[in-house]
Amino acid sequence: MGNLYVALGAMLQRLDMDYVIPPPTSQRTLALGVRHSPEGLCIPFKLTLGNLIEAAELGADTWLMPAGYGICRLGYYAKTQEQILQDIGYGHVNVVGIGVSQDKLSGLLRTVKSLSNNASWLKIISAFRFGLSKMSAMDRLERLTQKVRAVELAKGTASALLVQGVKEIDHADDYRTLKKVEKDYAEQLGQVPVDEQIKPLVVGVIGEFYVVLEPFSSFDIESELGKLGVEVRRSTFISGWTKLSYLFNPFAAKEKDRIHRAAMPYLKRDVGGDGWESVGEKVLHAGSYDGIVHLAPFTCMPEIIARNIMPRTKEDIPVLTVLCDEQMAKTGLVTRLEAFVDLLARRRRRDYNR
Ligand code: SF4
Numbered sequence: 433m434g435n436l437y438v439a440l441g442a443m444l445q446r447l448d449m450d451y452v453i454p455p456p457t458s459q460r461t462l463a464l465g466v467r468h469s470p471e472g473l474c475i476p477f478k479l480t481l482g483n484l485i486e487a488a489e490l491g492a493d494t495w496l497m498p499a500g501y502g503i504c505r506l507g508y509y510a511k512t513q514e515q516i517l518q519d520i521g522y523g524h525v526n527v528v529g530i531g532v533s534q535d536k537l538s539g540l541l542r543t544v545k546s547l548s549n550n551a552s553w554l555k556i557i558s559a560f561r562f563g564l565s566k567m568s569a570m571d572r573l574e575r576l577t578q579k580v581r582a583v584e585l586a587k588g589t590a591s592a593l594l595v596q597g598v599k600e601i602d603h604a605d606d607y608r609t610l611k612k613v614e615k616d617y618a619e620q621l622g623q624v625p626v627d628e629q630i631k632p633l634v635v636g637v638i639g640e641f642y643v644v645l646e647p648f649s650s651f652d653i654e655s656e657l658g659k660l661g662v663e664v665r666r667s668t669f670i671s672g673w674t675k676l677s678y679l680f681n682p683f684a685a686k687e688k689d690r691i692h693r694a695a696m697p698y699l700k701r702d703v704g705g706d707g708w709e710s711v712g713e714k715v716l717h718a719g720s721y722d723g724i725v726h727l728a729p730f731t732c733m734p735e736i737i738a739r740n741i742m743p744r745t746k747e748d749i750p751v752l753t754v755l756c757d758e759q760m761a762k763t764g765l766v767t768r769l770e771a772f773v774d775l776l777a778r779r780r781r782r783d784y785n786r
Contacts, residue, residue, distance in 0.1 A: 433642055433645050433646045433670075434645040434646055434647065434670065435567070435570045435598055435670075436567070436645075436670055437453050438566055438567070438570065438598060438601060438602045439563035439564065439566050439567040439570075439670070440563060441453055441563075441602070442559075442562055442563045442566050442602075443544070443559045443560055443562065443563035444544075444559075446555075446558070446559035446562055446563075447544065447548045447551050447555065447556065447559050448548075449544075449547065449548050452487050452490045452491060452492040453487075454483045454484075454486040454487040454490065454492075455486055456648075457479055457482070457483065457646060457648040457649075458648070460482070460486070461479060461482035461483055461486060461648075462478065462479060462482055462648075462758055463482070464481070464482040464485045464486065465477075465478035465479050465480070465481040465482030465483075465485075466478050466482075466758050468481060468485070468516050468520055469481055469516070472731055473505070473731070474505065474729040474730070474731055474732050475642075475643065475649055475729045475730065475756050475757050475758065476506075476640070476642035476643065476646075476649070476729060477505070477509060477512075477513075478758065479642075479646065479648070479649060480497070480509065480513070481513050481516060484497075484513055484517060484527070485517070485520075485522075488517065488522045488525060492525075493524055493525055493526065494525070494526045494527075494528060494547065495510075495513075495525070495526070495527045495528065496528050496530055496540070496543060496544075496547075497509055497510040497513065497527050497528065497529055497530065498510075498529075498530055499511075499529025499530060502704055502705075503702065503703060503704030503705075503734070504704035504705045504732070504733060504734055506705070509529075510527045510528070510529030511527070511529065513527050514526070514527035528543055528547075530543050541556055541557075541560065544556060544560075562607070564671060565607065565610060566601050566602075566604070566610060567670055567671040568671040569601055569610055569611075569613070569614040570597075570598055570601055570671075571669040571670065571671045571672075572614065572618070573594055573597050573598075573601075573614065573617055573618065573621070574594060574669070575669075576590075576618060576621045576622075577590045577591065577593070577594040577621060578654065578658070578663060578664045578665070578666070579663055580621050580624050580626065581654075581655065581658025581659075581663075581664075582630070582632035582633075582658055582661055582662055582663035582664075583626040583627050583628075583630050583632055583661070583663075584624050584625065584626050585625045585626060585627060586625070587658070587659050588659075589624050590621060590624055590658070591655050591658070593617060593620055593621055593624070594617075594621075596617070597613065597614075597617035600613045600617070601613055601614070630661065632661055632662060632663040633661070633662045633663070633722040633723070633773065633776050633777060633780065634662070634663050634665060634720070634721045634722050635657055635662045635663070635664055635665070635721060635722060635723045635724065635725055635773075635776070636664075636665045636666065636667075636713060636717050636721045636723075636724045636725070637653065637654060637657075637664050637665070637666045637724075637725050637727065638666070638667070638668075638709070638710050638713040638714070638724060638725070638726055638727070639706065639710055639725075639726050639727035639728050639735060639738075640705055640706050640727060640728055640729055640732055640734070640735050641668060641705070641706050642729070643727045643728070643729055643756045644666065644668050644706075644727050645668065645670060649729075649756050650727055650754065650756055650765075651760070651762045651765050651766075653725065653727070653754070653765070653769070654666070656765070656766055656769055657725070657769060657773070660769060660770065660773045661773075662773060665717075665721060667687065667691070667713060668706075668709075672687075688709075690712075690716065691708075691709050691712035691713055691716060692708060692709070692712055693712070694711075694712040694713075694715040694716040695708055695709075695711040695712030695715060697715075697745075698711055698715070698741050698744070698745055699711045699712075699737070699738075699741055703733075703734045703737045703738075704733060704734040705732060705733075705734030705735065706734060706735070706738075707733075707734030707735055707737045707738040708734075708738075710726060710728075710734075710735060710738035710739075710742070711738050711741050711742060711745070714726075714742050714745060714747065714749065714751060715745055715747045717749070718745075718747035718748060718749040719747070721749060722749075722750075722776045722779070722780060723749060723750040723751070723752065723772065723775075723776045724749055724750070724751045724752070725751075725752050725754060725769075725772070726738070726739065726742070726751050726752065726753040726754065727754050727756060728753055728754070728755055728756065729755070729756050729757065730755045730756065730757035730759075731757075739753050750772070750775060750776060750779070752768065752769075752772045754768070
């Protein structure tokens with residue numbers, strides 16, 4: 433999922449664990465996942481199943497997969513995927529479900545402890561902190577990239593720098609190198625030639641966690657919006673998810689509360705996944721963004737609820753819901769984005785002339 437592999441790899445390496453990183457999510461991953469999944473399941477299930485199969489081909493026999501008693505089907509992923517893998521011939525595999533809904537971060541850390549020959553808590557926390565530092569550095573560079581993409585003169589420059597920066601962060605072995613790499617790439621992004629005259633449209637990208645964070649599942653929608661001169665704002669970053677990161681960054685926890693409070697007049701409780709947050713983000717940002725792109729996996733119940741509530745809020749802002757599944761085609765998506773951006777530009781001109 434996005435650049436998460438860099439942070440987890442750093443953590444497992446520091447704990448001397450033998451780990452496998454599957455190839456980046458690709459058409460092959462999707463084809464494998466689709467072939468072996470029940471048709472009606474959501475795209476995150478299919479893509480992660482494809483990832484598991486590709487990891488099995490590289491020799492992995494144990495997987496860590498979020499699980500728990502949450503309201504959506506994420507809770508069934510680990511068991512269902514283990515069953516499918518065994519059915520298609522990987523009889524020796526073990527998919528370890530991490531109880532993210534009840535245990536959050538402590539569930540992950542306890543599982544890592546049991547798989548790391550009982551490493552000391554000190555070692556585990558220190559390895560986790562290093563992984564989290566890498567995640568935070570990548571997220572900060574990504575935020576910068578979102579701004580530069582919208583106004584850069586040569587389209588694609590900022591995205592290429594980000595890809596290179598993530599590679600170097602992946603190779604950084606200590607805090608000093610990590611800091612230096614981040615500073616270096618932040619400076620390079622700051623020096624990208626831009627059109628100073630443009631006041632870019634601002635579009636929030638919201639929706640289900642996985643499709644928002646894994647570019648393959650949305651045809652890298654943020655880069656496509658950047659090519660159309662749009663500055664993307666996204667409140668979901670992996671480094672903001674963990675409880676421990678809340679300790680280092682109390683703003684992240686407050687932001688989550690703020691989003692829930694904004695949704696309250698329309699939706700008073702968690703409906704699973706990120707449905708509650710999607711409604712809250714629409715309400716919260718109606719006055720500050722030009723538009724919102726809502727990413728929802730096809731058949732995702734929490735986002736279906738959010739999608740039906742959003743048009744009825746009194747806070748008015750255009751929302752384009754994009755349903756992500758294996759049938760989605762890039763040309764169709766780009767055409768819809770172009771029409772949406774055109775609409776937002778006209779709306780801004782109208783408001784300016786009033
Ligand atoms: S939130 Fe939606 S897409 Fe994500 S796992 Fe749950 S049902 Fe599937």
